[in-house]
Amino acid sequence: MKHLLIIEDDQIDQMAFERFAAGNEFNYSYEVANSIAEAKHIINTKKFDLILSDYFLGDGNAFEILKMQIDIPIIVTTGTGSEEIAVNALKMGAYDYLIKDIDGFYLKMLPITVKNALQRYQSEKELKEYHTNLEALIEQKTRELKKEIEIRKETTEDLLKMNMIFKNSNEVTFMTDINGVFTFINPKFTELYGYSQDEVIGKATPRILKSNIKNNIDYEKFWNKLTNKQSISNFSYINKRKDSTLVHIEGSFEPILDTEKSIIGYLAIQRDISERIKNQQVQKVLYNISNAVNTTKNLRQLIQLIKQELHTILDTTNFYIALYDEINNLITLPFFEDENDHFTTIPAKNSITEYIIKTKQTLLLTSQELVDLSKEHNFNLLGTTPKQWLGVPIKVAGKIIGVIVLQSYKSNNSFTEYDKDLLIYVTDQIGLSIQNKKNEQYLILALEKATESDRLKTAFLHNISHEIRTPMNGILGFANLLKNPQLSEEKQRTFIDIISKSGVRMLSTLNDLMDISKLETGQVKINYTPTNIHDELEILHGLFKPESAAKNLVLNLTLPKNKGSIVLKTDREKLFAILSNLIKNAIKFSSDGGVDFGYEQKGEFLEFYVMDTGIGIPKNRQKAIFDRFIQADINDTNVHEGSGLGLSISKSYITMLGGDIWVESIENKGSQFYFTLPIITDSKNYSKEQKEHSISPIAESKKIAVLIVEDEEIASLYLSILMEDFSSVIYRAKNGEEAIEIYKKHPEIDLVLMDIKMPKMGGYETSLMIREISKDVIIIAQTAFSFPGDKQKALRYGCTDYISKPIQATKLYALLKKYFNT
Secondary structure, eight states, X not given: XXXXXXXXXXXXXXXXHHHHHTSTTOOOEEEEESSHHHHHXXXXXXXXXXXXXXSEETTEEHHHHHTTOOSSOEEEEESSOOHHHHHHHHHTTOSEEEEOOTTOTHHHHHHHHHHHHHHHHHHHHHHHXXXXXXXXXXXXXXXXXXXXXXXXHHHHHHHHHHHHHHHHOSSEEEEEETTSOEEEEOHHHHHHHOOOHHHHTTTOOGGGGBOOOOOOOOHHHHHHHHHTTOOEEEEEEEEEOTTSOEEEEEEEEEEEEOTTSOEEEEEEEEEEOHHHHHHHHHXXXXXXXXXXXXXXXXXXXXXXXXXXHHTTTSOOSEEEEEEEETTTTEEXXXXXXXXXXXXXXXXXSSBHHHHHHHHOOOEEEEHHHHHHHHHHHTOBOOSSOOSEEEEEEEEETTEEEXXXXXXXXXXXXXXXXXXXXXXXXXXXXXXXXXXXHHHHHHHHHHHHHHHHHHHHHHHHHHHHHHHHHHHHHHHHHHHHHTTOTTOOHHHHHHHXXXXXXXXXXXXXHHXXXXXXXXXXXXXXXXXXXXXXXXXXXXXXXXXXXXXXXHTTOEEEEEOOTTOOOOEEEEOHHHHHHHHHHHHHHHXXXXXXXXXXXXXXXXXXXXXXXXXXXXXXXXXXXTTGGGSTTGGGGSOOSSOOOSOSOHHHHHHHHHHHTTOOEEEEEETTTEEEEEEEEEOOBOOXXXXXXXXXXXXXXXXXXXXXXXXEEOSOHHHHHHHHHHHGGGEEEEEEESSHHHHHHXXXXXXXXXXXEEESSOSSSOHHHHHHHHHHHOSSOXXXXXXXXXXXXXXXXXXXXXXXXXXXXXXXXXXXXXXXXXXXXX
């Protein structure tokens, strides 16, 4: 077994080499030196068949080993890919060089590189021995000129031996006379070039092998050395075979001298290095493809570079890469270049690309084989049928992510089995590079989305701050102005109206924040009830008519003709909220013209619409407006109060109800919002009000005794003022314990207004204890919270009904009328 010296100071590269050497492909023993100094010591004390040295080492470089001029083949490795280092190494006597790549593919090339170097060393050694023997033979023959017969006999025997050596040599060997005409060729010459002895000996010169490809060879210098009786070694160039195919050659040349030291001919020894050159090209291709992930901007640029690199070793004139989306079962074409066809998509079913993805097979087919396979497996052939088709599945971590395809329309022999194996080999790196680029693009997109989200949230917080501070400023400012006793009655009414509108605006903002919070945490539930669509739309028309009239806008409600009222089973409150948001926005964003709304029945859905003549929405923002926080990102200096959450909340509600929402808009002309809801009908009659408690209203109107349970002084005072005209007496408690004591002392109390969140004892527990004392007292729960299930929870704890804060007088009076006919 051949024994190698490995000079490598990098621990990671050492480990990579040791893992590779442990496999079956590396059939050599070896020792490792960690520095130049250690290597020199080992070389002087031990014998090796070959040295493999890294170029950059801690205490020097590989050139110091080459300068020792050891009679051992030396291979230099380098991670820089510098051609200058490689050329200088070869000039100094290195037998070969390897470029390290980041994925360690150069290790796969190491066994064949070592083998070639050892074979070349052996051939050159044999040649040197031959030259030594030849010179000794000539000297011997000169000394024995007097014995001509014996000399002739011995010379003939030696020539026969020499002939046998060349005939059995693994290297291409030929001789020429002084004019360059062939005088001898060995069997390897015929095997490599295709010419027989009868075709060339005495008839032709080595010019028949000339390829006319620029070799960067200085032929004048070449012949000057030979004619000056100097040998030439390690000479690389490209020759042409008899069939016009090309072959990469490395050769050595010697002048043949007679006894008078005159040139009588030339000897050439050559070897085919095409495989080595191909392997070097493959290494370079893999290295460049690996690095391309960092140098290209997007996936198409990466694949374009992959195509260019592959073109140095394969014909990529007709080339495409198809990627497979396993989750969605889709095939995409990020890159497609072809002489005859142009496709942007490939069907995910019944195509040869799908066949390769499913079978995980590599296919090299002629046109007829392609047709036969399509008939056998029932898939369609798209576009022009090529004369030859080569397809390789792209794998990453054992999964098929796509297919790389080469086609030829010129010949059914454009690609060989070697080309197929070569494409399989490089496809692993191609798959990794594509996957890395896709991951990089996903990360860039995620970063852009995160940045956009942060920007929008910042804008949203600024907008919310404005929406809370502005009405608060109105409330506090005009409240202070009301303290002036000199104000006229008209100004007082104006200031109170401003305070009221500011409060409504702030409440709207808080309600939006509460709604979006519920949606974010999944606390919103659908409550399906029979809903009269005509009634709801007419209520909305009446509700928003004063607001639209204040802006000189016409508000139109259009109902389907020749159709009675439709009772739809849906969530009544959410439908009302959706339409309110859309109509409110239409009025807000319109300065003239009008707003139309209504619905039409389309199949199994009702399609609602709200149209305005407002500012419109830019086309590039028409999808974004349904995202949260987006209103704060649309620039308009004339508008627009609001949290920017209304459309997002509406879209969420519509989705929960099984519908869809979209917008059609032209800037400066207006917008048309549409949404659908599935038709779920209920034939039963319904009433707009449903009883929440079994207690019957008091028949006669009277003054009632009221207990207000509220820990906040201002809220308690506000309720007392609201109840003054309806109460015979008002009791006030700050917590549950006080409320129970008061009720025990005054069981004649008719109504308890119960705050839920209080110190010491909460509203639910207090209500339950009061209900144990009296089954008839009316208990109305009041809370600043508004979560799903609050009303039902209040009823379970003995409350008669429920009202949410801030308490509006109209709603409270409606409850009084409901239970007391007040």
